[in-house]
Amino acid sequence: MRYYWFLAFVLLLALSASAGAKIKATRYTLDLQGNSKIEGLYDDWWQNAVIYQVYPRSFKDSDNDGSGDLQGIIDKMDHFVNTGINAFWLSPIYKSPQVDNGYDIMDYRDIDPLYGTLEDLRKLVDEAHKRNLKVILDYVPNHTSDQHAWFLNSVNRTAPYDDYYIWKNATYVNGTRTPPNNWLSAFYGSAWEWNEQRQQYYYHMFAAQQPDLNYRNPNVVNDMKDVLRYWLNFGIDGFRMDAVNTLFEDILLRDEPPSGNSGISPDDPVTLDHIYTINQNETIDMIYQFREVLDEFSAQNKSYNRIMMTEVYATPNISMRYYINEDHTRRGAHFSFNFWTFILTLNKDFNAFQLAESIQSWQAELPIGCTSNWVLGNHDQRRVSTRLGVENIDALNMLIGILPGVQITYQGEEIGAEDGEVTCEEGYDPQAIKNCSTYNITTRDFERTPYQWDNSTNAGFNEGHKTWLPVSEKYHKTNLAAESLSGLKSHYNVYKQIVEIKQEFKNTTRDMLSFGSHPNNVFYCERKTDSAHYALVFNAGNTEQPVYDFLDVNSTLEVVISNVNSQYKKGDSFEILGNLQAKESLLLKVTPLEE
Template structure:
């Protein structure tokens, strides 16, 4: 389907409200607010499972691994972009938001995935990429042809340059991926791209842009998806006149630089989210979570007003050091951000843009030990939780040779920033050599290392002490135990270097970072990340008790 056509005729094998969507069926929660305490699983599609043997993950691969996800006990998937794309940013440069990239499958394959996931009690959410398109999108190609002042260019942010003959960019904004955020075209104008040049930003003051986003949402909702993860959800509005911003260090990442960074978190973005919510409200039981890199609690809360997003990622836990004060501060601020909103907190430890927490926490045995404890911390907290594919296996980052790097950050930064490839290595499933069951071929789109046989899902399957077994047990308890009832928590006295809290249902979580064993609190041990023999909790460990 061309992106400039109107909404498609219904083409779904399973309409919303059909038997899988509306009946009690296998879903843990069937009410419209099912997402409030759901455990979502992020599928980075290129790296999850390869179904056609080309070394790249795809929709067929996800279908084949649905039994693993059902046994793990997750409630919903978030599938990263699988839309037609030249892959300048591995799918986040979307050429057609209402179709499937042939390398990943087709619409029939997506419908089959949706139906099979629903039959297993797993909801499916997909990425929405509203801030920008691919430069191969029909709209952008039309804008290049139409020229300055045309309605086609009004969909994007084309501007005349500054300086003699307009040879300097319209303002001083840097690209998140390095270099300037502007590229000049043949007729002399410049276009804005906060990310790569292949990702021109859309202008959401143009009514056609907003209407097209609504059309895309309805296309996937009519097929039966359960919601969206909104990419760069704080980025769709730009200040009038596009003024220069305060000079700041370009980290190459989406860190919140505060009010001086005009690229993100402008007040007009909330108008877009109100329109998004209006579409979702016509599809009961659907939701959206925003990627909102805003560190100020009050600013983040604005995205969670009753007529905006149902959830917003709070990245404080993801960015916190392995330090008891930093972790407690992350929890306190995350809960404070949602305290005056209808939304629960939304917890994440790793994703496709940041180093995996096994590696952040020191790597090796130490990093794995700490990651096990962090998993129990994350899953004990009230609200929704997002796992990144491979979290349940304890996957670390992999440092790749220069010639294997594919992230646009590597090239845009002049080979000074290595980018995000290290956290995107394909998932190991079985076997003793690459590609460990990920693909029928050994070579994968990013190379997999030797020595991962003990990390595979098959190797961990029968080991009660494995990371996989810990996650399965944790998710089963979270799903069934009354100890997890209630949305709040109370902080408890704890030894120095520890943090402890109680949920209203009676769950007590104790995390020990003191450097020495500490006595277990009173209560029945439900689950621990390390051995609790002798009535003590070891350093870098966590325990769940029912008090």
């Protein structure tokens, strides 16, 4: 789920800051051993993993009906193996009316026929485990569909479901029925919907067809924990938890104060400061409870850890609360997605200093004993190649490959895919298609177009049936088959090489990270463990620039990866103080000279 009000606020700050930002010199050096277990760093299966997000409806259509499906994922599963992926996460595949592309769930324990059956998912999990791949499901705890049996029973006041949702009486102003308070939906307008049958309002943070569950009801908590146990027993290896910072709301239903943003529609959630509807203390506690369910299962089965990844759009200090409590006695998410570094604080004109600061501002808040993660994009954000520039995609993929922790890839980022082309009339994003005049600004359809496998009909997504969203016209040039040729300099081959190198950072006992910027707009990042030593140099500017004194002069530097437009080849030497062309990036193997 995209938190529009928070994104708008932070991006406004980022844009205003970048407009007059000076490119400064900065350098950070971090000893990462303090953030890991004594016996070794990154020794659990997920801590140095590459996790790949699959958007199932757009991945592969096996039966040529226009929509991707589970069998299509099975058919293309070797792509994960060939690329070096360790785990993949499936956006929602549960039974759903598809009002919000599957995030409106009417049965948490069944598969929507659009994607297949439970047997198809069983086959998918078995095939993944045969390939040593882990499978992660999207888990949507905040709300259900208004077609879920719980909600239908709640409308009828059928016990025990009568208070499974947040129902409140209307208030009347001069005889006119009005909602209980001023809370606004992330999808615009009041967050309260009148139900004629029950004669009450129900609360919905997102679409009206997505009523919020009442987590103050212990039966709801137990039922949602049982959903986790059901899928753990099924063989699922972890969960990406959607919209978790909206689980609880202020029990007193106090009006939220104005944010101070002016010139905006009163229906826009940016107009309010959401102090009573997100990141409540009870929400944090519920995440810790979910973690206990996962840890209990792994302990009882004497097996590997099942993981939890949480979606929280927030500043780093708030995001870290989802990891662990202050006295480190309770754990929550194995990691909370780092949207801060590459999504909330950078724009297309970012410079080397801003890049270094965006990394440091996240890493500095990371609690001891916790593992970081790096996210370039997802199904709710414009594709990173469009948002931050296709000319920068190789540098960014190299960077998140050598930074410590988990690397998250949204499908298509490995081939440098850009936003697709979708009109409002062709779109499916429920909040965007309500207003075609703003569709191009608010839609999430552009980043959800079908995967570009090859240059055949419909990019190889299917055999020619009209696709649910149109295939991007860019597929003739940008597709996996074209980029997979051995020896070719391509975004995919760059990505594949960095994923291979990333494995060298696993199971180490020493880890030093250094990164920073120079006023000439050159960024560097150096990672040194007891078995690997690499440095990334990246000219974020538009003119040729030298690489200054970032690296030890008593070392040799060998090019192991270069971006697609670089003149350097694998095996070339790079001289200290050598020049980089505009937007050029190199990953260098650092070897100290013998004394």
